[in-house]
Every structure is written in C-alpha cells, then in structure tokens.
Amino acid sequence: MTHARQHPTQVVAHRGASEDAPEHTLAAYRKAIEDGADALECDVRLTADGHLVCVHDRRVNRTSNGRGAVSALELSDLAALDFGSWKTRDSFGGRTEEPDWEHRPEDREATSVLTLERLLELVLDAERRVELAIETKHPTRWAGQVEERLLLLLKRFGLDAPATAEESPVRVMSFSARSLHRVRAASPTLPTVYLTQFVSPRLRDGRLPAGVRIAGPSLRIARSHPAYIERLKESGHQVHVWTVNEPRDVDLCLGLGVDAIITNRPRAVLDRLGR
Ligand code: G3P
Numbered sequence: 001m002t003h004a005r006q007h008p009t010q011v012v013a014h015r016g017a018s019e020d021a022p023e024h025t026l027a028a029y030r031k032a033i034e035d036g037a038d039a040l041e042c043d044v045r046l047t048a049d050g051h052l053v054c055v056h057d058r059r060v061n062r063t064s065n066g067r068g069a070v071s072a073l074e075l076s077d078l079a080a081l082d083f084g085s086w087k088t089r090d091s092f093g094g095r096t097e098e099p100d101w102e103h104r105p106e107d108r109e110a111t112s113v114l115t116l117e118r119l120l121e122l123v124l125d126a127e128r129r130v131e132l133a134i135e136t137k138h139p140t141r142w143a144g145q146v147e148e149r150l151l152l153l154l155k156r157f158g159l160d161a162p163a164t165a166e167e168s169p170v171r172v173m174s175f176s177a178r179s180l181h182r183v184r185a186a187s188p189t190l191p192t193v194y195l196t197q198f199v200s201p202r203l204r205d206g207r208l209p210a211g212v213r214i215a216g217p218s219l220r221i222a223r224s225h226p227a228y229i230e231r232l233k234e235s236g237h238q239v240h241v242w243t244v245n246e247p248r249d250v251d252l253c254l255g256l257g258v259d260a261i262i263t264n265r266p267r268a269v270l271d272r273l274g275r
C-alpha cells in the first residue's frame with residue numbers, strides 16, 4: 001500500500017456513489033470503488049446494543065422499509081430491514097440515463113444495514129488504496145461512547161494509531177469540536193476534519209479547533225466566502241468541501257485549490273478532473 005497522496009484533489013464518494021445507488025449501502029460503496037473514488041465518506045451512529053452502523057438520519061424511515069430511531073433499535077432489528085428498495089428508478093434525480101445500479105433483493109448484503117466494521121473490511125480489501133472518512137453523528141447525545149466504540153473498532157483493524165496522519169487511510173470528521181477532541185486525546189495521529197456549515201465569527205481568521213489540520217466547509221461557504229478558504233489554505237490546513245455535484249462547483253473548488261471534493265457523483269467529478 002502506498003502512503004503518498006496520488007492526486008492533488010481527492011475525490012470522496014459521499015455516502016458511497018449515492019446518486020446512483022442507495023446511500024450507505026455496500027452497493028453504493030462498491031460502486032464508488034469501481035468508479036475510481038479515492039475515498040469513501042460515511043456517517044456513523046450507535047445502535048441500542050452498541051454497534052456502529054452507517055446511517056445518516058436519526059431514524060431509518062427515509063432510507064429503509066422500517067421505522068424508528070437507530071439508537072432505539074438493535075443491530076438484529078436493523079438487519080431485518082432493506083436499505084435499498086426506497087431508491088427506485090423514479091428517485092434518481094430526474095436523470096435521463098439509467099443508473100447502472102439495480103436493486104437485486106437476492107443480494108441481501110448489498111442493501112442490508114451496513115456496519116462500520118463491514119465497511120472497513122471493504123476498504124482494506126480493495127485492490128488499491130481507498131481512504132475512509134468517518135463522520136460521527138450527534139456524538140454529544142452519547143457522551144463519548146461513539147468515539148470510544150469507534151477507536152476500539154479501529155484498534156481491532158490496527159488503524160487507531162497511525163505513525164503519521166499522512167499514512168492513515170482513515171480520518172474522523174465531525175461538526176462537533178468536542179467529538180474531534182475526544183478522538184485526538186485518545187489517538188493524536190489520527191487525522192480529524194472539522195465540518196462547518198457556516199462561517200462563524202470565531203472561525204473567520206482561519207483557525208480550527210486545537211490539533212485539527214483539516215477543514216470541512218460546506219459548498220455554500222466555498223461559494224460565498226472564497227477568501228475564508230484561501231485563509232485556511234494559507235494557514236496550512238487541508239480543505240475538504242462537501243457536497244459538490246455540479247460541474248461549475250467542481251471548477252470552483254479546483255480554482256480554490258481544495259484538497260478533497262466530497263460528492264454524490266464520484267465518476268462525474270473524476271471525469272471533470274480528467275481522470
Ligand atoms: O462530508 C460532510 C457531509 O456529509 C456533512 O453533511 O449531512 O451529509 O452528513 P451530511
């Protein structure tokens with residue numbers, strides 16, 4: 001496995017190749033790897049029985065055929081659900097071309113609830129280096145348990161204490177500075193990304209929470225505050241922008257020299273980058 005960054009602008013598949021396939025499923029992540037994504041993004045939540053699963057919303061209602069909060073369900077409850085059938089051909093954003101993902105109920109694993117453990121296996125089994133950006137969702141509700149479980153899991157895979165941030169295939173992202181602080185306290189070399197939706201006065205000078213090297217501003221920020229992105233870069237931070245799907249926004253990010261583009265359409269962004 002090579003440790004050097006191979007491309008100046010990393011393409012990160014947001015929730016997998018989530019325009020083509022149902023988000024946060026193996027189907028979406030396999031497709032992202034096939035598409036050539038440099039990295040995968042996922043959100044993690046804790047189930048009632050303490051498993052980390054890849055689900056964005058607090059509830060499973062939107063992305064499965066079940067109902068209820070992830071935190072109130074056990075892994076076995078989630079395993080009984082289908083996380084693919086909601087994504088019908090009608091829901092593919094009005095695109096004229098057919099997506100090349102097809103829901104195949106017989107491939108149960110492709111659209112079952114995805115544990116972070118299974119996603120890590122997928123990443124580590126890939127034939128080339130694929131990185132994983134893991135976002136902790138609502139970590140404050142769990143008073144440190146999300147980070148604790150996450151670090152234990154990473155330890156099982158030998159990923160919790162990389163020699164340097166550069167060589168780590170995994171990074172942890174959060175809108176919560178407290179969550180990142182917990183991760184950094186336990187694992188100082190694991191790269192962390194501070195996500196922001198708006199530029200707060202506190203952030204205007206381009207400073208991030210202590211020890212965090214990567215900024216994760218929204219596309220809205222990149223569009224409306226390009227000087228802020230430049231300040232972050234001048235301060236020596238990497239900048240990873242989400243969620244960038246349109247060609248003109250890809251061009252904007254390239255113009256700003258961002259380090260990673262987080263997108264639902266990894267193949268289209270790679271095409272735009274000439275890769
Ligand atoms: O990659 C960051 C981005 O995923 C944050 O927003 O709501 O899609 O998790 P959200």
Ligand code: CA
Binds near residue numbers: 041042043135
């Ligand atoms: Ca996310």
